[in-house]
Amino acid sequence: MTQNIKLIASDVDGTLINSEHQATEYTKEVIHRLKDHGIDFVIATGRSYDGALGVAQQLDIVEEGYGIICLNGLRTYNLPHEECVDGRTMTxxxxxxxxxxxxxxxxxxxxxxxxxxxxxxxxxxxxxxxxxxxxxxxxxxxxxxxxxxxxxxxxxxxxxxxxxxxxxxxxxxxxxxxxxxxxxxxxxxxxxxxxxxxxxxxxxxxxKSVNKGEALIAYAASKGIKPEEIVAFGDAENDISMISRVGLGVAMENAMGSLKAVAKDMTDTNDNDGVAKYIEKILEDRK
The missing domain is CATH 3.30.1240.10 (Hypothetical Protein, Haloacid Dehalogenase-like Hydrolase; Chain: A; domain 2)
Structure with missing residues (x-):
């Protein structure tokens, strides 16, 4: 199945970065190799745009043409420009x-x-x-x-x-x-x-209309990518909407039980480079 993957989406806290709020060099190196395999990447987080952008800067991917889904799907940005798609807010x-x-x-x-x-x-x-x-x-x-x-x-x-x-x-x-x-x-x-x-x-x-799943599917569609061609990583309840809708939803070992219940696979913890290790396996399968 991983042969058909065209987009990888990852939550940030408890998933892509470690407990020290840092993306490791290993994670950065693996994500930078995605383009060589024709795979897109998007951050999907509950953080604000500035908070998510800080992670993108850590990863050094701001100029790579990747995306940011922030505020649990309320806003989607296409980097490096700040073109934004807004969802509904509360009265x-x-x-x-x-x-x-x-x-x-x-x-x-x-x-x-x-x-x-x-x-x-x-x-x-x-x-x-x-x-x-x-x-x-x-x-x-x-x-x-x-x-x-x-x-x-x-x-x-x-x-x-x-x-x-x-x-x-x-x-x-x-x-x-x-x-x-x-x-x-x-x-x-x-x-x-x-x-x-x-x-x-x-x-x-x-x-309810604002969630990571809806935003991720819309982002993928704008690039001609189908849900079954997406891998998503997460650890908490705000990740369930995307983990349950993509072709391959992956829970972190440190994830909440409610998320693990809907995930199709699991990877190592965020402190042990779980996302990078799983992506590495995907890239190995494509050789």
Whole structure:
């Protein structure tokens, strides 16, 4: 089957890069060999464009004509130009429902925009969040993200009034607590939206029509590539939509059980160059 592969898609965190947030030299070398075999490559991540671009720069592939699918499929870019295809965003009224749900379950709520992440968390919820977090508390804000604390969604209504698109909403909380209540919250999410457990203590809310799978299939189609000609790598629930729709969906050894359940194959962990090792096998099969 790998003889017919024309496109490889990879998630970033927990997949393409290691726990130190770095792409190894081995990974870079293997990805650079894809062009010699006529295989395209695309990054598919929950990160923003800037965060995904940083990974592309690490890999030194910005000028290679590859793609970036970011924000779980909300935006797709064709490098090296910043041509963008946008998906649907959430309305103020929809975000209000998410705020109410987050407050009900004592979540920290992140309202993510291009220029800033607004952070809302009640005192009791913050105390729950910091229990057991030690020096890692608020660890998700260490990548130089611009954050601003707000007391309520209404504090940023002016962004909606100005038609500034919100990129996504994230619920954050103490790992153990979020694991405990995640299923309950998921049952209360409106049917038009998905709640996706992306990492420990981190769950993202996106419209159902916005996901990596839809964006990847559309990106591939723009290049004349069929779903069965795609290999995709991932580790979390926001990767299920693409892992389940392509010809060969591959789960990392460190992936969540829900993703492994739909994957057709598995590779080594992100800390052991799992993506690069699997791609190497694909390239060996084509000789």
């Amino acid at each position: 103020y009224e929809e975000c209000m429902k998410m705020e109410q749900l987050g407050k009900k379950y004592h979540m920290g709520i992140l309202y993510c925009y291009d220029d800033v992440i607004y952070f809302q968390m009640e005192n009791i919820a913050y105390q729950d969040y910091t229990i057991g977090m030690k020096h890692n508390k608020l660890r998700f804000f260490k990548d130089r993200a611009n954050t601003e604390e707000v007391q309520a969604l209404s504090d940023i209504k002016h962004r909606f009034d100005a038609n500034d698109p919100i990129l996504k909403i994230v619920f954050v909380q103490n790992d153990d607590y979020l694991d405990l209540v995640f299923g309950r919250i998921k049952k209360e999410i409106h049917y038009d939206f998905d709640l996706l457990l992306v990492g420990h203590g981190w769950a993202e809310i996106m419209p």
